[in-house]
Amino acid sequence: MEILKTSALSIGYDTKTVVSNINVTLNEGDIIALVGPNGAGKSTLFKTFSTHIKPVGGKIELFGKDLISYSPKERAKLLGIVLTERPDDMFLKVFDVVAAGRYPYTGMFGKLTENDENEIKVSLELVGVNHLIDRVFNTLSDGEKQKVMIAKAIAQNTPIIMLDEPTAFLDYPSKIELFSLLKKLAKEQKKAILFSSHDLELLLRYTDNLWIIAKDQQFVAGNSTELLKNGVIKKYFGLKDTDNDYLLK
Amino acid sequence: MKNSKITFGILGIIIVGIALFILNLFVGSVTVPFDEIFKVLLDDNPDKTLSVIIFNYRLPQALTALLAGASLAVAGLLMQTLFRNPLADPSMLGISSGASLGVGIVILLTGAISGTAVSSFGWWSTIGVSLAAFIGAVVVLFVMLAFSSRMKNMTTLIIIGLMIAYLAGSITDILKFFSLKEDIHAFVIWGMGSFSGVGTSKMPVFAISIIIGLVVTFFLSKNLNILLLGEMYAENLGLNLRKNSVIIILVSGYLTAIVTAYCGPIAFVGLAMPHIARFLFKSSDHRLLIPATMLIGMDMALICNLIARMPGFDGNLPINAVTAFIGAPVVISVILKSRK
Numbered sequence: 001m002e003i004l005k006t007s008a009l010s011i012g013y014d015t016k017t018v019v020s021n022i023n024v025t026l027n028e029g030d031i032i033a034l035v036g037p038n039g040a041g042k043s044t045l046f047k048t049f050s051t052h053i054k055p056v057g058g059k060i061e062l063f064g065k066d067l068i069s070y071s072p073k074e075r076a077k078l079l080g081i082v083l084t085e086r087p088d089d090m091f092l093k094v095f096d097v098v099a100a101g102r103y104p105y106t107g108m109f110g111k112l113t114e115n116d117e118n119e120i121k122v123s124l125e126l127v128g129v130n131h132l133i134d135r136v137f138n139t140l141s142d143g144e145k146q147k148v149m150i151a152k153a154i155a156q157n158t159p160i161i162m163l164d165e166p167t168a169f170l171d172y173p174s175k176i177e178l179f180s181l182l183k184k185l186a187k188e189q190k191k192a193i194l195f196s197s198h199d200l201e202l203l204l205r206y207t208d209n210l211w212i213i214a215k216d217q218q219f220v221a222g223n224s225t226e227l228l229k230n231g232v233i234k235k236y237f238g239l240k241d242t243d244n245d246y247l248l249k
Numbered sequence: 250m251k252n253s254k255i256t257f258g259i260l261g262i263i264i265v266g267i268a269l270f271i272l273n274l275f276v277g278s279v280t281v282p283f284d285e286i287f288k289v290l291l292d293d294n295p296d297k298t299l300s301v302i303i304f305n306y307r308l309p310q311a312l313t314a315l316l317a318g319a320s321l322a323v324a325g326l327l328m329q330t331l332f333r334n335p336l337a338d339p340s341m342l343g344i345s346s347g348a349s350l351g352v353g354i355v356i357l358l359t360g361a362i363s364g365t366a367v368s369s370f371g372w373w374s375t376i377g378v379s380l381a382a383f384i385g386a387v388v389v390l391f392v393m394l395a396f397s398s399r400m401k402n403m404t405t406l407i408i409i410g411l412m413i414a415y416l417a418g419s420i421t422d423i424l425k426f427f428s429l430k431e432d433i434h435a436f437v438i439w440g441m442g443s444f445s446g447v448g449t450s451k452m453p454v455f456a457i458s459i460i461i462g463l464v465v466t467f468f469l470s471k472n473l474n475i476l477l478l479g480e481m482y483a484e485n486l487g488l489n490l491r492k493n494s495v496i497i498i499l500v501s502g503y504l505t506a507i508v509t510a511y512c513g514p515i516a517f518v519g520l521a522m523p524h525i526a527r528f529l530f531k532s533s534d535h536r537l538l539i540p541a542t543m544l545i546g547m548d549m550a551l552i553c554n555l556i557a558r559m560p561g562f563d564g565n566l567p568i569n570a571v572t573a574f575i576g577a578p579v580v581i582s583v584i585l586k587s588r589k
Contacts, residue, residue: 050485076487087478091533103486110471
């Protein structure tokens with residue numbers, strides 16, 4: 001099922017366009033990697049999808065309706081984000097962070113129902129960090145923090161989750177663990193997952209499709225394997241023949 | 250922290266507060282015997298003079314300290330969470346500076362127009378000073394609201410607030426330079442802060458305006474909690490950032506403006522009390538922090554008022570000299586203790 005669709009979307013700040021003419025769709029169960037050099041506009045795209053900034057041109061549709069026609073509360077139930085920034089409060093607990101994901105569903109004083117508490121526990125279990133529930137968030141390792149932020153997005157119970165560089169700062173085993181977690185969310189929970197990453201080798205293995213923002217601000221979308229076979233990846237990443245052959249194996 | 254521990258902590262703070270409140274009634278330049286307090290309060294054939302001292306001076310003063318302490322402390326908590334800066338306090342919005350400017354303008358204008366000092370107008374001068382302080386505070390508050398409604402970035406907002414505070418401060422200094430000597434004295438006294446300015450006659454208006462503001466803060470707890478994750482996350486969770494910061498600045502500015510108008514610019518309470526609440530309860534949940542901060546603010550203001558009025562000081566020690574003197578060691582000890 002089609003969840004998100006852009007038509008002739010241009011993104012950027014005020015009148016400065018960073019990337020233009022983006023035409024993509026995000027479907028149920030998709031796991032898509034957004035790749036490109038630093039500064040190409042990956043974060044700008046996330047900020048546009050999360051309505052932190054307005055598109056410079058074109059349209060974004062969410063379930064066939066214009067993204068900006070949703071109220072902030074409605075949107076919060078459809079699209080969850082995980083960013084590179086982290087809460088840094090001295091006493092904020094893991095439970096509190098994941099509970100924040102229930103914010104769009106709670107009443108005026110944010111009182112959690114039994115159902116909310118359950119969702120929080122299930123989310124933590126799904127990412128495998130339920131033992132951290134009473135810990136202070138600030139005392140966790142980078143990998144644990146990342147998982148808790150993902151648990152927050154799961155507790156938010158949205159059909160789309162977008163993650164900005166979720167594998168940065170992680171060691172190799174944690175990266176693999178995270179990629180398989182994202183794949184599991186896409187395949188088992190039928191969520192649409194969009195994430196940015198620089199780990200080309202790994203993401204080719206775990207994702208179906210790639211969105212590439214290239215240096216010349218062009219936007220290319222396509223099947224990961226095909227993009228690799230027909231040399232598009234090689235071209236945009238400036239890979240040597242030997243490196244390309246290695247990835248093709 | 251377990252629920253029972255939280256209840257225990259809150260109850261402890263309340264009991265200390267009640268004890269301090271009673272102490273405030275009978276300690277001062279005239280010591281009221283303990284049994285007389287109850288005679289006066291229960292109207293059991295009390296001593297006339299003592300009755301006047303308690304009802305007209307000590308009770309309103311203790312109530313003022315209670316309400317002002319709660320207001321400034323909770324206003325500080327709101328600022329610290331909104332700006333995600335542990336050093337933020339209501340003065341960062343330039344509100345106290347705005348109040349000072351208002352007072353400065355009134356003092357200069359009366360001096361320049363009538364040629365006499367404001368203080369020579371007696372009772373009217375205290376009303377005039379309160380009103381001027383309130384108007385000055387509100388004007389700065391609206392300037393800050395105008396900025397906050399156009400900005401999402403809290404760092405730029407905090408810088409603008411500080412600049413406005415400096416600007417108002419320097420204009421006040423220029424005004425003072427041209428003022429009469431008697432008025433500068435009046436201005437300095439106002440700037441030292443005091444809980445004795447409200448009195449019985451102005452108490453109803455003061456109390457009702459403050460209580461309304463305090464009640465409203467409870468409705469902000471959910472949004473404040475969500476802000477702890479950071480602005481981008483809060484926005485993604487459905488929080489309207491601009492609207493929310495306008496409301497938080499409005500509420501904390503409103504409380505600060507009223508307290509400053511009646512009691513003068515009181516420093517330190519807003520900055521320090523939220524930290525005591527956080528470290529004491531090891532929590533960042535505003536549903537707990539808001540009432541805890543208010544209660545701790547009340548206790549602290551009552552302690553300060555008590556010390557400022559100790560018999561030896563003849564009732565004249567400025568509150569601002571006491572708040573940091575008492576408060577700073579408390580904050581340091583609370584932090585050190587929780588670090589163990």
